[in-house]
Amino acid sequence: MAYTVVGKSVSRVDAIAKVTGKAKYTDDFPERDMLVGKILHSPYAHAIIKSIDVSLAKALPGVEAVLTYKDLPRINYATSLPGFVDDGIEEEFEADRLKYGTAGHPYSLDPGHRDVEDRHILTKKARFVGDNIAAVVATDELIAEKALKLIKVEYEVLEALTSTDAALKEGAPLIHEERERNILASGGYAIGDVEEAFKESDHVFEGEYETSIVQHCHMENQTSYAYQDSDGRIVIVTSTQIPQIVRRVVAQSLGLPWGRVRVIKPFVGGGFGNKQDVCIEPLNAAMTLAVGGRPVKIELSREESMVDTRTRHAFKFKIKTGINQDGKIIGIHITAVSNTGAYASHGHSIAGSAGGKFRYLYPTKALKYEPMTVYTNLPVAGAMRGYGCPQIFYAFESHLEDIAKRLNMDPIEIRRKNVVEVGYVDPVSKNKITSCGIRECIDKGKALIKWDEKKALYKEQSGDKVRGVGMACFSYASGTYPVALELAGARIVLNQDGSVQLQIGATDTGQGSDTVFGQMVAEVLGLPMDMVHVHSTQDTDITPFDTGCYASRQTYVSGMAVEKAALEVKAKILGFASSMTDIPADKLDLLDQKIVLKHSGESVLSLEQVAMQSYYDRVLAKPITSDISNNARINAIPFGVTFAEVEVDIKTGKIEVLEIFNVHDSGTIVNPQMAEGQVHGGVSMGIGYALSEQLLFDAVTGKPLNNNLLDYKLPTIMDTPDIGVAFVEAYEPTGPFGVKSLGEPPTITPAPAIRNAVLDATGVAFNRLPMNPQRVFEGFKNAGLI
Structure with a gap:
């Protein structure tokens, strides 16, 4: 289908603001006399606080408040008396204290479908190195740090359980007393009889695969500030992906009515899922209450951000697959153990998402998925780009490659x-597959990397440096339906000059969704992009409701609301023009800022004339607006593939990615240039996941060893090859303008594609991430290559 604005590489609506420094982030909104909040973190991975003395800190000049777990039950909202209120709760009743969940999921009316509530704002029992023990509010940062x-x-130190194996062992101490064997949750699904499928198979293969803990490393650390307004409501300005959910969780954490909290999200300097969690805002709200509503700011350091926010879940997989001689899969059995760290956060939903999104790619007669999510005394794992899929597709695409090699089949x-x-x-x-371009993606990627030519070229190699090619496929989703609510809102107002204002509840955290929504409105209303004014700040008091930025949902789900709102405005414009001209609305169209006759394109009125009349006609005046909320009860499945060529230095274990191509079926590409940028970023993250990134901890104490950007090995531009991008635009009939998701998929399969290319080059399979030089060298040594 031919479009005029959709499908074009228009400039981002926030481009000038960002490159000139005019874009305002959370740290760019100082309040008068802003106080500083700092957090005391536990030095122990597992410990009970026996006593805590804050008298010296409180006595320090410039300290306005010191909070511990003893204080927070006494911080309640009161219009007449904000701040501390003695509610009679004694400190020994720790189990009765208010707990809350932090995951960025929509609220559910079904109590059994809600996030696990296992967190206190400040804790009496530390469960990882970095857990929040106490907090200080002071007039400046130096005083707060001194306090x-x-x-x-005084701590009673307990055994630190730094692996899922340790947490599951018989007699291990319980991290959360209510969770037997430290299991947060288990349970997956079964389709067909997998044991019967194995009996019918010509071959049965087994493999074990493991992924590591990594961190998002977004440019802007977690930061927020909070104050009470003149009505006593708590206002929080925060760098978040989920303002509506922050509002709800803050209210729940302090036992407040939800309407007593207001959340404002300005420009955000990246999130990748880390900011799809409510990490610092409840404590920030408690801090402002503790100082009578004065503004208090929390800004985590990079070291804090890397351990006291969220990480990606590490997984251990065991996979058993039955397959026929011709390569047809008959049955798959996957067991998975997920390390959620010290608190639930997104918890078992990551393992559930992995098994759910994986299911769309390779339908089979029988599939059994048995995941388990386990607490450990490590930093909390939560959402990260791909939401379980980088883990499971690394495992299964590596497994499938091993099968192809043993069957002597082309991968x-x-x-x-x-x-x-x-x-x-x-x-x-x-969910039904209504569009699928996976075969075309494979064909395009194969041609781009010159698969057959390189396979033949590298068949007989010698020397210390060898080359190989590999590939890996993926499927994903466009939102969370039917697991969770998919509600999105959009509001459009026609201005007097014929331009429009667009407000959306969906949050742009750097991925460019504001621009995409502007293009959709411009397409429907026949406007140039500079006539669509997109409001990039979300405010829970003002902007339409939207659950937030996650699950690659916004172009698809929020786009539905935007398209509906634009179509309603268009219908109202034509209806008003009809009242001005007596020409039936169905005979009119809107094109190039003009009302035209549909059959000939002849201009009848300018859009500005209609807009002015709608505001100022003494009889008919009625400003033209639309306020739409859309509940999407459908999903669309994107597909794609990564092809990689590597050179491996046998003597050093160094892997160099020479070429990498990421090919996507994401339906209609609304903005090709921005889409290509999304892929570049996602593939770069995938390369880091494959080759270098890993948060390391002392196995005995649980202390982080590399929570800084010097020792945590992110790939730099010097480590990043030219990234090839291609699209197969399989029109998706359920999506606005034929779109499907693109945000998270680029990061899913670089790791298995690189792993499979290393296998092709060396014959050695690496079933654990990352494939850093030390691990690769040891693998070669064990394989007898060195």
């Missing part, structure tokens, strides 16, 4: 024999 050092804490052909077809209905979610 933290004056707090005296491409084994996948082509098994990938899904249009019309498939998933037996668990009931």
Whole structure:
């Protein structure tokens, strides 16, 4: 379908503001006499506070408040008396204190479908190195830091459980007393009889695979500030992906009515899922209450941000697959153990998402998925770009590569024999595949990397440096339906000059969704992009409701609301023009800021004339607006593939990615240049996940060893090859303008593609991430190559 604005690489609506420094982030909104909040973190991974003395800290000049777990039950909202209120709760009743969940999921009316509530704002029992023990509010940062050092804490140190194996062992101490064997949750699904499928198979293969803990490393650390307004309501300005959910969680954490909290989200300097969690805002709200509503700011350091926010879950997989001689998969059995760290956060939903999104790619007669999510005394794992899929696709695409090698099959052909077809209905979610370009993606990627030519070239190699090619496929989703609510809102107002204002509840955190929504409105209303004014700040008091930025949902789900709102405004414009001209509305159209006759394109009125009349006609005046909320009860499945060529230095274990191509079926590409940028960023993250990134901890104490950007090995521009990007635009009939998701998929399969290319080059399979030089060298040594 031909569009005039959709499908074009228009400039981002925030581009000038960002490159000139005019874009305002949370730290750019100082309040008068802003106080500084600092947090005292536990030095122990597992410990009970026996005593805590804050008298010296409180006595320090410039300290306005010191908070511990003893104080927070007494911080309640009161219009007449904000601040501390003695509610009679004694400190020994720790189990009765208010707990809350932090995950950025929509609220559920079903109590059994809500996030696990296992967190206190400040804790009496430390569960990881970095857990929040106490907090200080002071007039400046230096005083706050000095006050933290004056707090005296006596701990009873417990055994630190730094792995899922340790947490699950018989007799291990419980991290959360209510969770037996430290298991947060377990349970997956079964389709068919997998044991019967194995009996029918010509071959049965097994493999074990492991991924690591990594961190998002977004440019802007977690930061927020809070104050009470003249009505006593708590106002929080924060760098978040989920303002509406922050509002709800802050209210729940302090036992407040939800309407007593207001959240404002300005420009955000990246999130990648870390800011799809409510990490610092409840404590920030408690701090302002503790000082009578004065503004208090929390800004985490990089070291704090890397351990006291969220990480990506590490997984251990065991996979068993039955397959016929011709390469057709008959049955798959996957067991997975997920390390959620010290608190639930997104918890078992990550493992559930992995098993759910994986299911769309290779339909099979029988599939059994048995995940388990386990607490450990490590930093909390939460949402991170791909939401479980980088883990499971690394495991299964590596496993499938191993199978192809043992069957002496071309890795491409084994996948082509098994990938899904249009019309498939998933037996668990009931989502239907209504578009699928995976085969075209494979063909395009194969041609771009010159697969056949390089396979032949590298068949017989010698020397210390060898080359190979690999590939890996993926499927994902466009939102969370049917697991969770998919509600999105949009508001459009026609201005007097014929331009429009667009407000959306969906949050742009750097990915460019504001621009995409502007293009959609411009397309429907026949406007140039500079006539669509997109409001990039979300405010829970003002902007339409939207659950937030996650699950690659916004272009698809929030786009539905935007398109509906634009169509309603268009209908109202034509209706008003009809009242001005007596020409039936169905005979009119809107094109290039003009009301035209539909059959000939002849101009009848300018859009500005209609807009002015709608505001100022003494009889008919009625400003033209639309305020739409859309509840999406449908999903669309994107697909894609990564192809990689590597050179491996046998003597040093160094892997160099020479070429990498990421090919996507994401439906219609609304803005090709921005889409390409999304892919570049996602592939770069995937390369880091594959080759270098890993948060390391002392195995005995649980102390972080590399929570800084010097020792945590992010790939730099010097480590990043030219990234090839291609799209197969399989029109998606359920999406606005035929779109499907793109935000998270680019990061899913670089790791298995690189791993499979290393296998092709060396014959050595690496089943654990990252494949850093030390680990690769040891693998070669064990394989006898060195």
